Amino acid sequence: MSDQDTLPSLATRRGKRHRLFIVVWVFVSLVIGLFLFAFASIHILSAVRAYVEAEGLWSKGQKDAIYALSRYTLYAEESDYAAYLAALSVNQGDRQARLELEKRDPDLDIAYAGFLQGRNHPGDINGMIFLFRNFRKLPDIDKAIGIWTAADQHIEELREIGNRIRVHAARGALPTELQRSFLQEL
Secondary structure, three states: OOHHHHHHHHHHHHHHHHHHHHHHHHHHHHHHHHHHHHHHHHHHHHHHHHHHHHHHHHHHHHHHHHHHHHHHHHHOOHHHHHHHHHHHHHHHHHHHHHHHHHOOOOOHHHHHHHHHHOOOOHHHHHHHHHHHHHHOOOHHHHHHHHHHHHHHHHHHHHHHHHHHHHHHHHOOOOOHHHHHHHHHHO
16 A cells, blocks of 8 residues: 555545534534523523512502501501501512613612512512613513503502591591592592
8 A cells, every 4th residue: 555545544534523523513512502592591581580470569569558558547557557568668669679770870789679678589689680771672671661660650649648648547537538538549
């Protein structure tokens, strides 16, 4: 066998090894890319789930606040007013977080504290902040935040009614007609 016969075979083997090396790295790159995509997807879905849970906590806080304030209107028990304030703090915490995250340069500690006051799980809050800051301008998320903003206006109205009830209740038991008026507003 001559040297010329072995040269093409060495070159062919090196070429095959080089192609195999490239193919392996292409597949490794694809697997790593898919892993990163899956990780990001799971992170985003977890943040969306946290917002769905937060909406439930927000709604429960609102309903509990209205219930406690209704009882306070009827019975003027301080424990009912304290329950109203505790329930309302959930909504106020989430509002604080939303207002802070709407700023150009938000203080993330304030947003975190707001979401924590809103009774969100501490492990979910960073994802909620990430989702708000990075996906705020997407139409569906923008619409949801618009609804949240409008709902916060209703909470402010509830606070005003609560303050008026508190002022009247401080003077003594509310007359039946005033109770009915406040309950109708609620």
